[in-house]
Amino acid sequence: MPLFPSDExxxxxxxxxxxSKEYEEAAATWEGDLCYVFEAEPDKSVPKDVWTWVDLxxxxxxxxxxxxxxxxxxxxxxxxxxxxxxxxxxxxxxxxPVKGMMQGKLKLKGDxxxxxxxxxxxxxxxxxxxxxxTDFVDEQR
Amino acid sequence: VDPVIIEPGAEGLGxxxxxxxxxxxxxxxxxxxxxxxxxxxxxxxxADMDASAGILMGAGRxxxxxxxxxxxxxxxxxxxxxxxxxxxxPLRLGMPDVATVEGRAIVAKLSRGDLRVRGMVARLPxxxxxxRLLSAL
Numbered sequence: 001m002p003l004f005p006s007d008e009x010x011x012x013x014x015x016x017x018x019x020s021k022e023y024e025e026a027a028a029t030w031e032g033d034l035c036y037v038f039e040a041e042p043d044k045s046v047p048k049d050v051w052t053w054v055d056l057x058x059x060x061x062x063x064x065x066x067x068x069x070x071x072x073x074x075x076x077x078x079x080x081x082x083x084x085x086x087x088x089x090x091x092x093x094x095x096x097p098v099k100g101m102m103q104g105k106l107k108l109k110g111d112x113x114x115x116x117x118x119x120x121x122x123x124x125x126x127x128x129x130x131x132x133x134t135d136f137v138d139e140q141r
Numbered sequence: 142v143d144p145v146i147i148e149p150g151a152e153g154l155g156x157x158x159x160x161x162x163x164x165x166x167x168x169x170x171x172x173x174x175x176x177x178x179x180x181x182x183x184x185x186x187x188a189d190m191d192a193s194a195g196i197l198m199g200a201g202r203x204x205x206x207x208x209x210x211x212x213x214x215x216x217x218x219x220x221x222x223x224x225x226x227x228x229x230x231p232l233r234l235g236m237p238d239v240a241t242v243e244g245r246a247i248v249a250k251l252s253r254g255d256l257r258v259r260g261m262v263a264r265l266p267x268x269x270x271x272x273r274l275l276s277a278l
Binding site (some may be wrong): 108 | 161167190
Protein backbone atom coordinates (compact mmCIF):
# COMPACT_ATOMS: atom_id res chain seq x y z
CA MET A 1 0.00 0.00 0.00
CA PRO A 2 1.27 3.52 -0.75
CA LEU A 3 2.65 5.41 2.17
CA PHE A 4 1.17 8.82 2.94
CA PRO A 5 2.73 11.24 2.27
CA SER A 6 4.89 9.95 -0.60
CA ASP A 7 5.37 10.20 -4.34
CA GLU A 8 3.88 6.71 -4.70
CA UNK A 9 0.70 7.84 -2.91
CA UNK A 10 0.47 10.93 -5.12
CA UNK A 11 0.80 8.83 -8.31
CA UNK A 12 -2.01 6.53 -7.18
CA UNK A 13 -4.14 9.59 -6.29
CA UNK A 14 -3.57 11.15 -9.71
CA UNK A 15 -4.48 7.92 -11.51
CA UNK A 16 -7.73 7.83 -9.57
CA UNK A 17 -8.48 11.48 -10.35
CA UNK A 18 -7.98 10.80 -14.04
CA UNK A 19 -10.26 7.79 -14.04
CA SER A 20 -13.06 9.41 -12.05
CA LYS A 21 -16.17 10.25 -14.05
CA GLU A 22 -17.64 12.06 -11.02
CA TYR A 23 -14.62 14.35 -10.77
CA GLU A 24 -14.52 14.90 -14.53
CA GLU A 25 -18.12 16.12 -14.45
CA ALA A 26 -17.81 18.18 -11.27
CA ALA A 27 -14.60 19.89 -12.40
CA ALA A 28 -15.49 20.34 -16.07
CA THR A 29 -14.77 24.07 -15.97
CA TRP A 30 -11.97 24.07 -13.39
CA GLU A 31 -8.69 25.64 -14.50
CA GLY A 32 -5.88 26.04 -12.03
CA ASP A 33 -3.12 24.36 -10.11
CA LEU A 34 -3.31 23.48 -6.47
CA CYS A 35 -0.75 22.84 -3.79
CA TYR A 36 -1.43 20.65 -0.79
CA VAL A 37 0.89 21.41 2.10
CA PHE A 38 1.30 18.58 4.58
CA GLU A 39 2.76 20.50 7.49
CA ALA A 40 5.56 19.05 9.56
CA GLU A 41 4.85 17.03 12.68
CA PRO A 42 8.24 15.58 13.64
CA ASP A 43 6.71 13.43 16.38
CA LYS A 44 4.56 11.78 13.69
CA SER A 45 7.45 11.05 11.30
CA VAL A 46 6.84 14.12 9.13
CA PRO A 47 10.00 16.12 9.81
CA LYS A 48 9.36 18.93 7.33
CA ASP A 49 6.54 20.56 5.37
CA VAL A 50 5.76 18.63 2.18
CA TRP A 51 4.48 20.74 -0.74
CA THR A 52 2.60 18.61 -3.26
CA TRP A 53 1.50 20.17 -6.52
CA VAL A 54 -1.30 19.07 -8.83
CA ASP A 55 -2.17 20.77 -12.10
CA LEU A 56 -5.92 20.40 -12.50
CA UNK A 57 -7.55 21.24 -15.80
CA UNK A 58 -11.10 20.60 -16.94
CA UNK A 59 -11.69 17.50 -14.87
CA UNK A 60 -8.25 15.94 -15.30
CA UNK A 61 -4.89 16.14 -13.54
CA UNK A 62 -2.36 17.07 -16.23
CA UNK A 63 0.71 16.82 -14.01
CA UNK A 64 1.66 16.33 -10.39
CA UNK A 65 4.86 16.71 -8.42
CA UNK A 66 5.71 15.61 -4.93
CA UNK A 67 7.77 17.64 -2.44
CA UNK A 68 8.41 20.62 -4.72
CA UNK A 69 9.43 22.98 -1.94
CA UNK A 70 7.89 26.21 -0.73
CA UNK A 71 9.39 28.52 -3.36
CA UNK A 72 7.74 26.60 -6.22
CA UNK A 73 4.64 25.74 -4.23
CA UNK A 74 3.66 29.28 -3.38
CA UNK A 75 3.27 30.00 -7.12
CA UNK A 76 0.19 27.75 -7.25
CA UNK A 77 -3.19 29.39 -7.78
CA UNK A 78 -4.58 27.66 -4.69
CA UNK A 79 -2.83 26.42 -1.58
CA UNK A 80 -4.48 24.29 1.07
CA UNK A 81 -2.40 23.66 4.16
CA UNK A 82 -2.81 21.81 7.41
CA UNK A 83 -0.71 19.73 9.76
CA UNK A 84 -0.13 16.12 8.62
CA UNK A 85 -2.55 14.68 11.19
CA UNK A 86 -5.40 16.90 9.91
CA UNK A 87 -4.81 15.57 6.38
CA UNK A 88 -4.94 12.08 7.82
CA UNK A 89 -8.38 12.91 9.24
CA UNK A 90 -9.49 14.28 5.85
CA UNK A 91 -8.26 11.19 3.97
CA UNK A 92 -10.02 8.94 6.48
CA UNK A 93 -13.15 11.11 6.06
CA UNK A 94 -13.16 11.92 9.75
CA UNK A 95 -12.93 15.63 8.95
CA UNK A 96 -15.15 17.29 6.38
CA PRO A 97 -12.94 19.76 4.50
CA VAL A 98 -15.61 22.51 4.48
CA LYS A 99 -16.03 22.22 8.23
CA GLY A 100 -12.27 22.04 8.57
CA MET A 101 -11.92 25.34 6.76
CA MET A 102 -14.69 26.96 8.80
CA GLN A 103 -12.98 25.79 11.98
CA GLY A 104 -9.59 27.04 10.82
CA LYS A 105 -8.19 23.51 10.78
CA LEU A 106 -7.46 23.70 7.06
CA LYS A 107 -6.13 26.96 5.63
CA LEU A 108 -6.91 28.00 2.10
CA LYS A 109 -5.03 30.57 0.09
CA GLY A 110 -6.49 31.60 -3.25
CA ASP A 111 -9.69 32.97 -4.69
CA UNK A 112 -12.45 31.70 -2.36
CA UNK A 113 -15.38 32.44 -4.69
CA UNK A 114 -13.80 30.07 -7.24
CA UNK A 115 -13.63 27.33 -4.61
CA UNK A 116 -17.25 27.93 -3.58
CA UNK A 117 -18.40 27.72 -7.19
CA UNK A 118 -16.52 24.43 -7.52
CA UNK A 119 -17.23 22.90 -4.14
CA UNK A 120 -18.49 19.67 -5.71
CA UNK A 121 -15.16 19.23 -7.46
CA UNK A 122 -13.30 19.92 -4.22
CA UNK A 123 -15.42 17.32 -2.43
CA UNK A 124 -14.70 14.80 -5.19
CA UNK A 125 -10.96 15.35 -4.74
CA UNK A 126 -11.39 14.43 -1.09
CA UNK A 127 -13.58 11.44 -1.92
CA UNK A 128 -10.92 10.20 -4.33
CA UNK A 129 -8.16 10.66 -1.73
CA UNK A 130 -10.19 8.47 0.61
CA UNK A 131 -10.21 5.64 -1.95
CA UNK A 132 -6.41 5.40 -2.14
CA UNK A 133 -5.33 2.40 -0.03
CA THR A 134 -3.06 4.18 2.40
CA ASP A 135 -0.45 3.39 4.99
CA PHE A 136 0.18 6.42 7.17
CA VAL A 137 3.78 7.24 7.89
CA ASP A 138 3.22 7.60 11.64
CA GLU A 139 1.62 4.15 11.86
CA GLN A 140 4.50 2.27 10.35
CA ARG A 141 6.22 -0.30 12.54
CA VAL B 142 -7.46 50.53 0.89
CA ASP B 143 -8.76 47.01 1.42
CA PRO B 144 -12.43 47.34 2.48
CA VAL B 145 -12.25 43.90 4.10
CA ILE B 146 -10.71 43.76 7.55
CA ILE B 147 -10.28 40.37 9.19
CA GLU B 148 -9.34 40.57 12.85
CA PRO B 149 -6.53 38.22 13.91
CA GLY B 150 -8.93 36.18 16.06
CA ALA B 151 -11.36 35.65 13.17
CA GLU B 152 -10.04 32.32 11.95
CA GLY B 153 -11.99 29.72 10.06
CA LEU B 154 -15.54 30.92 9.41
CA GLY B 155 -14.60 34.60 9.77
CA UNK B 156 -11.65 34.17 7.42
CA UNK B 157 -13.88 32.42 4.89
CA UNK B 158 -16.54 35.15 4.98
CA UNK B 159 -13.93 37.89 4.68
CA UNK B 160 -12.08 36.00 1.95
CA UNK B 161 -15.28 35.52 -0.02
CA UNK B 162 -16.18 39.21 0.10
CA UNK B 163 -12.61 40.21 -0.75
CA UNK B 164 -12.59 37.87 -3.76
CA UNK B 165 -16.00 39.10 -4.89
CA UNK B 166 -14.97 42.75 -4.65
CA UNK B 167 -11.85 42.05 -6.72
CA UNK B 168 -13.95 40.31 -9.37
CA UNK B 169 -16.88 42.77 -9.22
CA UNK B 170 -15.66 46.10 -7.78
CA UNK B 171 -19.13 47.64 -8.22
CA UNK B 172 -20.29 45.56 -5.26
CA UNK B 173 -18.49 48.07 -3.02
CA UNK B 174 -21.72 50.07 -3.28
CA UNK B 175 -23.31 47.43 -1.07
CA UNK B 176 -21.07 48.67 1.73
CA UNK B 177 -22.09 52.34 1.40
CA UNK B 178 -24.90 52.13 3.98
CA UNK B 179 -24.39 52.99 7.66
CA UNK B 180 -22.73 50.33 9.79
CA UNK B 181 -24.85 47.31 10.72
CA UNK B 182 -24.05 44.37 12.96
CA UNK B 183 -24.31 40.83 11.65
CA UNK B 184 -23.60 37.53 13.37
CA UNK B 185 -23.06 34.24 11.52
CA UNK B 186 -23.01 30.95 13.41
CA UNK B 187 -22.28 27.43 12.19
CA ALA B 188 -24.62 25.38 14.36
CA ASP B 189 -22.92 22.02 13.83
CA MET B 190 -19.52 23.16 15.02
CA ASP B 191 -17.95 25.64 17.33
CA ALA B 192 -17.59 28.42 14.76
CA SER B 193 -19.05 31.91 14.63
CA ALA B 194 -18.20 35.38 13.41
CA GLY B 195 -19.41 38.92 13.97
CA ILE B 196 -19.37 41.43 11.13
CA LEU B 197 -19.53 45.20 11.16
CA MET B 198 -20.79 45.94 7.70
CA GLY B 199 -21.12 49.41 6.21
CA ALA B 200 -19.39 52.78 5.86
CA GLY B 201 -17.24 51.19 3.14
CA ARG B 202 -15.95 48.35 5.33
CA UNK B 203 -16.61 44.65 5.88
CA UNK B 204 -14.99 44.18 9.27
CA UNK B 205 -14.91 40.59 10.51
CA UNK B 206 -14.48 39.73 14.18
CA UNK B 207 -13.77 36.30 15.64
CA UNK B 208 -16.76 36.27 17.96
CA UNK B 209 -20.41 37.28 17.76
CA UNK B 210 -21.42 40.89 18.37
CA UNK B 211 -23.90 42.17 20.94
CA UNK B 212 -27.27 43.46 19.69
CA UNK B 213 -26.94 42.29 16.09
CA UNK B 214 -29.24 43.58 13.36
CA UNK B 215 -29.07 40.16 11.72
CA UNK B 216 -28.23 36.83 13.32
CA UNK B 217 -27.82 33.89 10.95
CA UNK B 218 -27.54 30.30 12.17
CA UNK B 219 -27.24 27.17 10.03
CA UNK B 220 -25.01 24.16 9.61
CA UNK B 221 -21.74 24.59 7.73
CA UNK B 222 -22.99 23.10 4.45
CA UNK B 223 -26.03 25.40 4.44
CA UNK B 224 -23.91 28.48 5.12
CA UNK B 225 -21.74 27.47 2.18
CA UNK B 226 -24.82 26.84 0.03
CA UNK B 227 -26.05 30.37 0.85
CA UNK B 228 -22.99 31.78 -0.89
CA UNK B 229 -23.56 29.73 -4.03
CA UNK B 230 -27.32 30.07 -4.46
CA PRO B 231 -28.62 32.05 -7.45
CA LEU B 232 -30.18 35.30 -6.22
CA ARG B 233 -33.16 37.31 -7.37
CA LEU B 234 -33.47 40.79 -5.88
CA GLY B 235 -30.84 39.73 -3.36
CA MET B 236 -32.77 36.72 -2.04
CA PRO B 237 -32.51 33.03 -3.01
CA ASP B 238 -34.22 32.57 -6.37
CA VAL B 239 -37.09 30.15 -5.86
CA ALA B 240 -37.15 29.49 -9.59
CA THR B 241 -33.98 27.44 -9.06
CA VAL B 242 -33.49 24.10 -7.29
CA GLU B 243 -30.82 25.65 -5.05
CA GLY B 244 -33.08 28.57 -4.14
CA ARG B 245 -35.97 26.30 -3.23
CA ALA B 246 -33.64 24.19 -1.09
CA ILE B 247 -32.66 27.27 0.92
CA VAL B 248 -36.30 28.35 1.36
CA ALA B 249 -37.17 24.82 2.52
CA LYS B 250 -34.39 24.97 5.11
CA LEU B 251 -35.74 28.33 6.29
CA SER B 252 -39.25 26.96 6.68
CA ARG B 253 -37.98 23.86 8.55
CA GLY B 254 -35.88 26.00 10.87
CA ASP B 255 -32.61 24.46 9.66
CA LEU B 256 -31.64 27.98 8.64
CA ARG B 257 -32.57 30.72 11.10
CA VAL B 258 -32.24 34.41 10.27
CA ARG B 259 -33.19 36.66 13.16
CA GLY B 260 -33.96 40.14 11.90
CA MET B 261 -34.81 38.93 8.37
CA VAL B 262 -38.11 40.80 8.14
CA ALA B 263 -37.11 43.99 9.96
CA ARG B 264 -33.74 44.25 8.17
CA LEU B 265 -34.56 42.79 4.76
CA PRO B 266 -32.52 45.40 2.79
CA UNK B 267 -29.48 44.58 4.95
CA UNK B 268 -29.95 40.85 4.30
CA UNK B 269 -30.17 41.38 0.55
CA UNK B 270 -26.97 43.46 0.64
CA UNK B 271 -25.21 40.74 2.63
CA UNK B 272 -26.40 38.02 0.25
CA ARG B 273 -25.12 39.99 -2.74
CA LEU B 274 -21.78 40.64 -1.08
CA LEU B 275 -21.26 36.99 -0.21
CA SER B 276 -22.56 35.52 -3.46
CA ALA B 277 -19.80 33.65 -5.29
CA LEU B 278 -21.86 33.58 -8.49
